[in-house]
Amino acid sequence: MKTFETKEQKTLQVKKAEATRDWIVVDAKDIPLGRLASQVAARLRGKHKVNYTPNVDCGDFVVVINADKIALTGAKETDKRYYWHTGYLGGIKSVTYGNLLKDAPDKMLWLAVKRMLPRNKMRKRYLGKLKVYAGAEHPHTAQKPTAVKLDK
Numbered sequence: 001m002k003t004f005e006t007k008e009q010k011t012l013q014v015k016k017a018e019a020t021r022d023w024i025v026v027d028a029k030d031i032p033l034g035r036l037a038s039q040v041a042a043r044l045r046g047k048h049k050v051n052y053t054p055n056v057d058c059g060d061f062v063v064v065i066n067a068d069k070i071a072l073t074g075a076k077e078t079d080k081r082y083y084w085h086t087g088y089l090g091g092i093k094s095v096t097y098g099n100l101l102k103d104a105p106d107k108m109l110w111l112a113v114k115r116m117l118p119r120n121k122m123r124k125r126y127l128g129k130l131k132v133y134a135g136a137e138h139p140h141t142a143q144k145p146t147a148v149k150l151d152k
Helices: 033-045 097-103 107-115 123-130
Strands: 001-006 010-013 025-028 059-067 080-085 091-098 129-133 146-148
Touching: 025 033, 033 059, 033 107, 033 123, 080 097, 091 097, 097 107, 107 123, 107 129, 123 129
Parallel strands: 025 059, 025 146, 059 129
Antiparallel strands: 001 010, 080 091
16 A cells, blocks of 8 residues: 655555455335435445545445335426437437336436446446345345445
8 A cells, every 4th residue: 555645644545456345235225216326326436435545446345135115205206207318319218217116126226326426437347346136135145245224
C-alpha cells in the first residue's frame, strides 16, 4: 500500500492485489427502490471502506434477496415509467414500474443500481459483483456471505 504523507494527513492508496472483497447479503423486503439502489451502489464501489480508492475495484460482492418485495413509494407503480430505445426510428419503448416489479424485479433493481454507478470502464466490473434474486434463496452460500441490514 502506497502512502502519501504531509505534516497532518496521510492518504492511503490501495493496489489491486491488496483489495479485499467480502460477500454480503441484503434483504430488500420493504426498502424503497432508490434508497436500496444507492446503498448497494456504494457497497459495490467500496465507498464504505476506509481505504477506498476511486481507480481500484475494492468493493464487496453484494447478493440481494427478496427483490420482488421492494417498496415503491407514492404512485410510482402506475406513474413512473422505464424507457429504452430499440435503435430504429420511432422505436422508443416503455413499461411502468409496477409491471416491471411484477415481471422482472431483479432487472428493475439491477437497472436502478446501474444508473447510480459512474459511467466509466469500472461500471461493468461493479455490476459483475451484483447478484439479484427475486426470492429468499440464493446459490452463494459457499462464499459464506454476511447479512447486512441497510437503512430504510
